[in-house]
Amino acid sequence: MPALPVRLDRAGRDPLGAQLSAQVRDLVSRGTLRRGDRLPSTRALAADLGVARSVAEQAYDQLVAEGWLTARRGSGTFVAADAVPRTTTRAAPGPRRPVAQRGGLVRLSTGEPWIDPRHRAGWRRAWREVSATPPPRGYDDPCGLPALRTALAERLGRTRGLVVDPDEVVVTAGTTAGFRDLLGVLPAGPVGIEDPGYRAAVATARAAGRAVVDLPAEARHDEAALRGLAAAYVTPAHQHPLGRVMPADDRRALLAASRATGAVVVEDDYDSELRYDVAPVPALAALGRDRVGYLGTASKSAPPGLRIGWLVPPPGMLDDVARQRAVLHDVAAWPTQRALLTLLRDGWLDAVLRTARRVYAERSARVAAVLAPHATPAATSAGMYSTWLLPQDAALSARDAARRAGFDLPLLSDLCRTAGDTGVVVGFGGVDDAELDRALAAIRSGLGG
Numbered sequence: 001m002p003a004l005p006v007r008l009d010r011a012g013r014d015p016l017g018a019q020l021s022a023q024v025r026d027l028v029s030r031g032t033l034r035r036g037d038r039l040p041s042t043r044a045l046a047a048d049l050g051v052a053r054s055v056a057e058q059a060y061d062q063l064v065a066e067g068w069l070t071a072r073r074g075s076g077t078f079v080a081a082d083a084v085p086r087t088t089t090r091a092a093p094g095p096r097r098p099v100a101q102r103g104g105l106v107r108l109s110t111g112e113p114w115i116d117p118r119h120r121a122g123w124r125r126a127w128r129e130v131s132a133t134p135p136p137r138g139y140d141d142p143c144g145l146p147a148l149r150t151a152l153a154e155r156l157g158r159t160r161g162l163v164v165d166p167d168e169v170v171v172t173a174g175t176t177a178g179f180r181d182l183l184g185v186l187p188a189g190p191v192g193i194e195d196p197g198y199r200a201a202v203a204t205a206r207a208a209g210r211a212v213v214d215l216p217a218e219a220r221h222d223e224a225a226l227r228g229l230a231a232a233y234v235t236p237a238h239q240h241p242l243g244r245v246m247p248a249d250d251r252r253a254l255l256a257a258s259r260a261t262g263a264v265v266v267e268d269d270y271d272s273e274l275r276y277d278v279a280p281v282p283a284l285a286a287l288g289r290d291r292v293g294y295l296g297t298a299s300k301s302a303p304p305g306l307r308i309g310w311l312v313p314p315p316g317m318l319d320d321v322a323r324q325r326a327v328l329h330d331v332a333a334w335p336t337q338r339a340l341l342t343l344l345r346d347g348w349l350d351a352v353l354r355t356a357r358r359v360y361a362e363r364s365a366r367v368a369a370v371l372a373p374h375a376t377p378a379a380t381s382a383g384m385y386s387t388w389l390l391p392q393d394a395a396l397s398a399r400d401a402a403r404r405a406g407f408d409l410p411l412l413s414d415l416c417r418t419a420g421d422t423g424v425v426v427g428f429g430g431v432d433d434a435e436l437d438r439a440l441a442a443i444r445s446g447l448g449g
C-alpha cells in the first residue's frame with residue numbers, strides 16, 4: 001500500500017491530527033483519492049509519517065464522522081461512496097457542493113452555509129419522499145402547503161419566540177421573494193434600508209420602483225428616521241454586515257417610530273439561529289407583531305439553491321399578500337415545499353444548524369487568530385461570516401493577496417452606499433477547512449504577515 005502524499009509540519013500552528021485530516025480531505029476533494037479507494041492502515045500511515053498511531057486514528061475518526069471516509073470492520077478504511085470530487089458532484093449538499101465562483105475565484109461568501117456531508121442521508125430521504133408523493137392537480141394554495149405552514153408556525157414559536165397561526169405564514173421562494181410580496185402591497189413611498197446593508201434588499205426595492213433611503217446601520221431608527229417611508233428594512237438579530245444585535249431600547253424605539261409614522265418594519269431574520277456565543281435573541285416581530293413583516297429563509301440551514309423561505313406579513317397586510325400571490329402564482333415550487341416539509345418533520349434543519357454552529361465557532365476562531373492582530377472586529381462573530389474593520393488600503397491589500405491565491409474576499413466598502421466603513425467581510429461557510437486555511441494564509445500575507 002503506497003503511503004499517502006501528505007506532509008506534516010511539526011512546527012506548524014495546527015495539531016498534527018488536524019493537519020493530516022485536512023490534507024486527506026483535500027486529496028479526496030481534488031479527486032486524488034477516489035470513492036472506494038482503500039487508505040493505508042493507521043499503523044502503516046503513522047509509521048510512514050513518523051507520528052504516533054493515535055494521530056492517524058484521530059484523523060481517520062474525524063473524516064469518518066464528517067462522511068469523507070467509511071470504516072469497515074475487519075477490512076479497513078475507504079473513501080466514502082459519497083465523497084466524490086467537486087467536479088463530478090453537484091446535487092447533494094456537502095463540502096464539495098459548488099462554491100460561488102467569480103472569475104474563477106472561490107468567493108468567501110457571507111451567505112453560503114456549511115452543510116456537513118453527514119446529513120446527506122436525510123436530504124436524500126426528503127427527495128425520495130417527494131418523488132413518491134402525487135403532486136397537486138392544479139395551482140395549489142398560493143400561500144403554501146398547509147402542512148408546511150403548520151410546521152413553520154411551530155418552528156417559529158419554538159426557535160424565534162414568534163407565536164403565529166399557520167394561516168399567517170406564507171411560504172416564499174426566499175428572502176427577496178418575500179420582500180417583493182410586501183413591496184407589492186405596501187403604500188407608495190421610499191424604503192429605508194440599513195447602510196451598510198444587504199445589497200439584494202436594495203436591488204429588490206429599486207427593481208420594484210422604490211427609492212431607497214439609507215438608514216445608518218448602527219443608529220437608532222426613531223420617528224425622524226422613519227418619517228415619509230413606506231417601510232424600513234432591518235436585520236435586528238445580526239446586522240448585515242456589521243454584525244451587531246439590535247439593542248432592546250433600539251427595538252422598542254423602532255416599533256414606536258413605526259406606529260407613529262405608519263412605516264412598516266421589515267425584519268430580515270436570515271441567520272439568527274447561528275449564534276455560538278449566546279442564545280439567539282427572539283425575533284423583533286415577537287415584540288411588535290402588528291408592525292413587523294417577518295422574513296425567514298432556509299438558505300442558512302439548507303443549500304440556498306433550494307430557494308425557499310417564509311414570510312409572516314403584518315396582520316393588516318395578510319389578505320392583500322394572499323390575493324396578490326393568487327394572481328401572480330409567484331410561489332415556491334411544490335417539490336421544494338414538499339421536500340422542506342420532510343426536512344422539518346425529520347429535524348434535518350435543526351441537525352444541520354447544530355453541526356454548523358460548532359463548525360462556525362471553530363472557523364470564526366481561526367479567522368480571528370489571523371485578523372485580530374491587524375484589524376478590529378466589527379462585532380462578536382456569529383453566523384457564517386465575520387467583519388473586520390481596517391483602513392481601506394489594508395483591506396485592499398488583503399483582498400488582492402486573497403485574489404492571487406484564488407479567493408474573492410468581500411470588502412466592507414462594497415456593502416456601503418453613503419456609509420464610510422472599510423474593512424473585510426470574511427465568509428467561512430461556503431469553503432472547506434483546507435480552502436479556508438489557504439485563504440487565511442493569503443490574507444495574513446496581505447496584511448503584512
Ligand SMILES: Cc1ncc(COP(=O)(O)O)c(C=O)c1O
Pocket residue numbers: 110111112173174175176177198235240268270296297298299304308309
Ligand atoms: C442579509 C441576508 N438576508 C437574507 C439572505 C438569504 O436570502 P435568500 O433567502 O434569498 O436566499 C442572505 C443570504 O446571504 C443575507 O445575507
